[in-house]
Amino acid sequence: MVAKTTVPDDASAASSHKQQQQQQQQQQQQPAAASSPAKKKKAKSKTAHPPDTSKYTQLAESLNFPISIQHSLKKGRHAVAKEDLDAGRIVCEEKAVTLVVSSNHVNDFCANCLGSMEKVRIANLKTGQKDIKCTTCSHVTYCSKACQSADLVHHTLECGLTQRIYEIADTHQINPDLLRLLVALLAKEAARRQAEEKNEKANGDQNGSQSQAKEAAGKLATAPFFCVNDLVFSRETVEKHWLKAVAGAVKDVEKILPPELAALDVDLVETTYRINSNAHSLSDDDGTTTDIAFGLYPMGSLFFKHSCAPNCHFVGGEAALTYRTIRPIKAGEELVVSFIDIFQVRAALDRFLEGVLCRECHTGVYLPESELEVPEDKKVVVEQKGEETVKEKETEGDKPEAESGENGKPANGTAANGSSPTVANLSYCDTCFHSLPTADVTRTRDQASHHLAHILTTQFRQKQYQPAATSLQNFISHYHTKHRILHPWNATLFSARTPLLTCLAHLSDHPAALQVNKDIIDTYTQSGIITGARHEFVDLYSNLGDLLVVQSQVVRSGGSVNGSGSGIGGKRGGGGEVVAKRFGKEAKEWYRKALEVAKVALGEEHRKVAELKKKLK
Numbered sequence: 001m002v003a004k005t006t007v008p009d010d011a012s013a014a015s016s017h018k019q020q021q022q023q024q025q026q027q028q029q030q031p032a033a034a035s036s037p038a039k040k041k042k043a044k045s046k047t048a049h050p051p052d053t054s055k056y057t058q059l060a061e062s063l064n065f066p067i068s069i070q071h072s073l074k075k076g077r078h079a080v081a082k083e084d085l086d087a088g089r090i091v092c093e094e095k096a097v098t099l100v101v102s103s104n105h106v107n108d109f110c111a112n113c114l115g116s117m118e119k120v121r122i123a124n125l126k127t128g129q130k131d132i133k134c135t136t137c138s139h140v141t142y143c144s145k146a147c148q149s150a151d152l153v154h155h156t157l158e159c160g161l162t163q164r165i166y167e168i169a170d171t172h173q174i175n176p177d178l179l180r181l182l183v184a185l186l187a188k189e190a191a192r193r194q195a196e197e198k199n200e201k202a203n204g205d206q207n208g209s210q211s212q213a214k215e216a217a218g219k220l221a222t223a224p225f226f227c228v229n230d231l232v233f234s235r236e237t238v239e240k241h242w243l244k245a246v247a248g249a250v251k252d253v254e255k256i257l258p259p260e261l262a263a264l265d266v267d268l269v270e271t272t273y274r275i276n277s278n279a280h281s282l283s284d285d286d287g288t289t290t291d292i293a294f295g296l297y298p299m300g301s302l303f304f305k306h307s308c309a310p311n312c313h314f315v316g317g318e319a320a321l322t323y324r325t326i327r328p329i330k331a332g333e334e335l336v337v338s339f340i341d342i343f344q345v346r347a348a349l350d351r352f353l354e355g356v357l358c359r360e361c362h363t364g365v366y367l368p369e370s371e372l373e374v375p376e377d378k379k380v381v382v383e384q385k386g387e388e389t390v391k392e393k394e395t396e397g398d399k400p401e402a403e404s405g406e407n408g409k410p411a412n413g414t415a416a417n418g419s420s421p422t423v424a425n426l427s428y429c430d431t432c433f434h435s436l437p438t439a440d441v442t443r444t445r446d447q448a449s450h451h452l453a454h455i456l457t458t459q460f461r462q463k464q465y466q467p468a469a470t471s472l473q474n475f476i477s478h479y480h481t482k483h484r485i486l487h488p489w490n491a492t493l494f495s496a497r498t499p500l501l502t503c504l505a506h507l508s509d510h511p512a513a514l515q516v517n518k519d520i521i522d523t524y525t526q527s528g529i530i531t532g533a534r535h536e537f538v539d540l541y542s543n544l545g546d547l548l549v550v551q552s553q554v555v556r557s558g559g560s561v562n563g564s565g566s567g568i569g570g571k572r573g574g575g576g577e578v579v580a581k582r583f584g585k586e587a588k589e590w591y592r593k594a595l596e597v598a599k600v601a602l603g604e605e606h607r608k609v610a611e612l613k614k615k616l617k
Contacts, residue, residue: 056069056077065092067091079305081329084328087533088599092300094220094300096222096296106141107131109141110147111151112319113319132144137160153191154191165253172246172252185296190263190264227298227299227302231277233276246272247269278296278298279295304336305334311329313535326533354445355486355489359434361429362484366429368438448486448493465507468499469504469507489527494520501543510550511551533597535598541594545590548584556580
């Protein structure tokens with residue numbers, strides 16, 4: 001199961017973990033007091049004390065996490081290794097403090113463990129057993145009586161609110177899953193406090209967080225509620241109309257809360273903002289269906305800072321989030337993770353992940369002149385004459401129109417009378433220095449992004465796999481294979497391959513799927529954007545092995561294999577067995593690679609490790 005940081009309400013422009021933690025660090029670095037120029041009173045001397053992180057360290061110790069939470073003016077709050085850690089070591093593991101199956105998948109996944117209901121239904125065909133659903137709200141589905149029982153206390157508190165939540169969300173035009181997460185959080189906290197009160201009466205008074213940790217002995221822990229209150233939310237990164245809409249919706253929800261939930265001393269509006277900024281989306285166990293559920297995991301959000309060069313990563317499984325090291329780490333070294341999608345744009349690789357290929361050399365990418373040292377003899381001079389832009393030292397037949405600013409004035413600020421020549425707002429190839437208006441480069445990038453978004457929205461997410469596969473193949477051909485418009489590592493181009501692989505798998509087009517799978521692996525490894533010890537490689541390597549096994553079976557049955565991506569063509573007759581064995585041998589190699597990565601990225605006890613060992617036998 002894959003987890004990623006996301007925004008439950010797509011209408012919001014809420015900040016990512018990286019933005020939140022940067023803001024938090026800036027706040028922590030500000031002086032404790034600043035003198036006002038309007039007042040002449042002598043400022044009192046104050047010594048700035050760093051925030052107390054002892055409660056986080058005590059929490060980590062109580063849960064046997066090998067980390068210490070520290071604070072510095074430069075880094076703010078951050079986690080460091082208490083001891084030398086091997087690759088694959090668990091540094092944090094927690095269950096969600098609030099979790100809901102997304103509205104689009106309430107009938108597809110278990111509301112408690114997120115197990116696939118499709119697999120349960122297949123297993124129940126022989127017995128004729130029907131789905132286990134809540135008979136009151138009919139909005140949650142369970143894979144077993146055990147899961148229904150485990151979720152009973154929480155769901156009882158929220159069950160009667162479900163229909164009204166959808167009505168309120170529709171009235172205020174926000175995602176109902178955000179409100180569902182809030183109510184689920186309140187229900188779980190109310191149930192936890194009730195259970196804690198019973199335990200205190202039976203066993204005597206205990207410290208809140210330690211009590212919760214001890215209660216979690218033998219099972220995964222859930223973060224204490226103070227961790228939710230400490231989560232970061234950046235108002236500056238969201239639109240005011242969204243803030244107003246959420247506040248109005250939450251106030252309406254507050255009016256319908258039962259006494260058990262209304263009695264909680266919680267700032268509901270601020271808590272909802274924090275949920276929206278810090279929640280993770282989860283995919284299914286196979287990684288083929290994304291955003292099946294949303295969950296909030298406060299400890300990981302609070303302990304680990306973002307880095308585009310992480311030494312840890314996190315994966316989801318059975319509604320939990322597990323953080324592991326992906327390389328050996330020395331005691332005292334900071335532990336960092338990436339809270340953004342692997343192929344999202346990041347500073348060190350912007351030129352490739354946003355890359356538009358040069359129209360001349362088809363090797364370099366266009367960069368703004370401010371980011372590139374352009375030789376003087378390669379610079380292009382623009383002379384403004386009225387509304388015309390004359391480009392000197394320009395190749396014949398390549399004369400783009402001038403960009404204009406507001407009220408028809410030239411965008412670069414030159415007077416409309418064209419009296420003063422100025423350097424144009426151009427981008428240059430970082431290899432051959434061919435120039436192109438920056439507006440053209442931006443337009444190309446935006447067109448590709450909008451084109452892909454249209455395909456995903458109108459076809460792929462509607463499960464129209466055949467037309468989606470055709471559209472995605474045409475997209476890749478247009479922007480890469482045929483016209484070579486985008487750099488091979490371009491994030492938009494890469495984002496087309498993963499859904500294409502899903503489509504081809506549904507269509508059983510194994511040869512084409514195998515080639516796309518290899519293309520994805522090649523892009524990962526050649527770019528060096530991620531290390532080989534991440535869970536993404538487990539699925540890619542394993543899936544590649546599966547596809548090669550299918551190819552082997554096709555050849556043995558006398559079929560023909562084309563475009564396998566392995567350089568092996570299918571043969572009929574006696575030669576087919578030789579080819580089939582070669583496919584089988586290559587499949588085992590990929591399974592071995594997947595197993596090696598899985599042991600580090602997922603742990604020896606993970607289900608996929610056992611599956612890969614079985615495949616190798």
